Amino acid sequence: METTTNTQVVNKAGIEPIPSDRYVISTAQVVQYLQDKLGFGFGFDFTRWVGAVPDNSYVRMRCVFQSSDIIMAANETDFVTRILNKNSAAITFKDTVIDTLKPYMYPKIDESLAQDQEAIQRMYKIGLFGERLMEVARYSELDYCEQKGVWRLYLAPEKIIVDMLSDPKTGKPNGDLSIITVLGTSSESIRWEVSVSRKTNVLANTDLSVEAVYRA
Amino acid sequence: MMHSFQKFCNSKATNLPITIDPDNVIVEEKYLNILDVTIKDLRGRREVFDEINVVYVENAINNVNLEEIADMDIPDGIFVKLAEGIFKKKVSELNADQQSIIKVLAVYICISI
Numbered sequence: 210m211e212t213t214t215n216t217q218v219v220n221k222a223g224i225e226p227i228p229s230d231r232y233v234i235s236t237a238q239v240v241q242y243l244q245d246k247l248g249f250g251f252g253f254d255f256t257r258w259v260g261a262v263p264d265n266s267y268v269r270m271r272c273v274f275q276s277s278d279i280i281m282a283a284n285e286t287d288f289v290t291r292i293l294n295k296n297s298a299a300i301t302f303k304d305t306v307i308d309t310l311k312p313y314m315y316p317k318i319d320e321s322l323a324q325d326q327e328a329i330q331r332m333y334k335i336g337l338f339g340e341r342l343m344e345v346a347r348y349s350e351l352d353y354c355e356q357k358g359v360w361r362l363y364l365a366p367e368k369i370i371v372d373m374l375s376d377p378k379t380g381k382p383n384g385d386l387s388i389i390t391v392l393g394t395s396s397e398s399i400r401w402e403v404s405v406s407r408k409t410n411v412l413a414n415t416d417l418s419v420e421a422v423y424r425a
Numbered sequence: 426m427m428h429s430f431q432k433f434c435n436s437k438a439t440n441l442p443i444t445i446d447p448d449n450v451i452v453e454e455k456y457l458n459i460l461d462v463t464i465k466d467l468r469g470r471r472e473v474f475d476e477i478n479v480v481y482v483e484n485a486i487n488n489v490n491l492e493e494i495a496d497m498d499i500p501d502g503i504f505v506k507l508a509e510g511i512f513k514k515k516v517s518e519l520n521a522d523q524q525s526i527i528k529v530l531a532v533y534i535c536i537s538i
Contacts, residue, residue, distance in 0.1 A: 248473025308469035377481040378537050380462035 229384070229406040232374060233392075236399050239270070239369050246309050249278045252359070255366070255396040260336035266391045267335040268399055269345070270366040273359040279306045279351070302351065312372065313364045318346035370401060383407060431475040431522055433483055437532075438525035445501045445516045447509075452502035459534055460503065464510030467530070471511050474526060482533045489536050503531045 218225060236255045244250055252273035259266045281301045322328060332338055337345065348363040367388060374382050384405045393399040452460065470477060507527040508516045519527065 245477050246470060248470060248476040303472075305469045305472050377466070378459050378462065380465065 227406050229404045231389075232403045232405070234370055234373065234401045234403060236268075236366075236396060239366055239373070242373050243309075243313070243364075243369060247278075247306065251275075251278070253396075255399050257391060257394055257399055258336040258341055260334050262334065264390070265335045267337050268366050268391055268401070269341070270364045270369075271348070272362050272364055273354075273357070274351075274362065275359060279303055279360060310362070310364070313368045315345055315349035315363065315365055318342065318349060366401075370403060374403065374405060429475045430470075430477055430479045430483070431526070433478070433486075434474075434525040434529040435522065437486060438528040440521070442521075443504055443516050443519075443524055443528070445504055447505045447515055450500075450502035450505050452500060452506055455538055456500065456503060456534060459537055460506050460510070463530060463534060464507065468511045474522075482530065485533050485536060486529060489532075494532070494536060497535055499531045499535055503534055504528075507531060507534075 236253075240253055254271050256269045256271075257266050258269060279302055281303050329338075332342065345363055348361055350362070352361045353359075354361055370388070371382060371386055374386060376383050382405050384407045386403060386405045389402045389404050391399065391401055467479065470479075504516050504527055507530050508514055508519055508523075511527070511530075512519060512523050514523070516524075516527070
């Protein structure tokens with residue numbers, strides 16, 4: 210009979226521990242990571258929305274960008290695009306900026322979401338419902354604020370955190386990532402406690418079988 | 426750490442220009458995933474390499490033992506894919522700074538496999 214030596218289990222129930230890495234990520238680290246990817250600074254604030262159960266909450270991340278950072282200057286575009294822009298008042302965003310922001314943007318929130326009961330329940334639990342959800346939907350794409358002359362966009366901080374903790378070789382976390390809890394209340398003090406469970410092959414106990422030692 | 430990824434690459438790469446015929450290259454399957462992940466992560470930063478650091482690449486390159494990789498060959502296809510994926514250009518169309526970037530990234534990819 211083959212036996213496998215597992216990590217020594219020291220609890221009374223003999224329950225196998227799940228090896229995991231824990232991280233506490235601050236809002237400042239999230240912003241710094243994104244600024245380092247974009248190569249320019251931007252305005253931001255974070256708000257913690259408490260869910261149906263106080264233990265569950267969601268963090269809203271509002272960003273504002275200057276036009277000069279995200280819009281392609283007229284002389285940078287090709288002839289056809291320049292003519293189109295001139296005649297249609299269309300705006301061409303820098304593809305490098307959109308490429309960087311896209312993975313952290315919200316998916317299109319439309320009527321089809323109303324049919325997805327599971328998603329609605331999940332969002333309700335973490336506090337993303339009603340007017341909050343409408344607000345996220347409204348700013349899920351770059352929106353120009355004429356009064357302030359800036360572009361507004363809500364990004365999903367949890368998507369940025371997943372990217373931050375991803376293995377650069379695979380583009381994915383090395384295990385199952387979960388946000389255990391959100392701490393803090395203000396834009397500066399909010400932080401996420403994150404666990405990445407390392408993938409392991411937890412084997413069933415392969416010691417002697419009952420039949421081998423116990424005579425019924 | 427140096428001020429920018431561009432300066433880092435310029436300090437690590439040789440001035441030898443790379444000339445590759447992009448029509449005759451094949452990239453081995455083992456490189457495809459990391460190439461894809463690296464390109465997706467960096468293509469949006471191609472205009473700001475002088476302003477940012479790419480910490481994971483710089484750390485990997487700084488920690489490698491040059492003697493161990495002295496005989497390593499870098500497949501041509503890696504340069505071609507990086508040039509097209511990040512700069513949307515052929516290798517021969519890249520300027521010296523852009524060539525430095527793909528030279529360093531090609532080494533990073535080979536030592537990461």
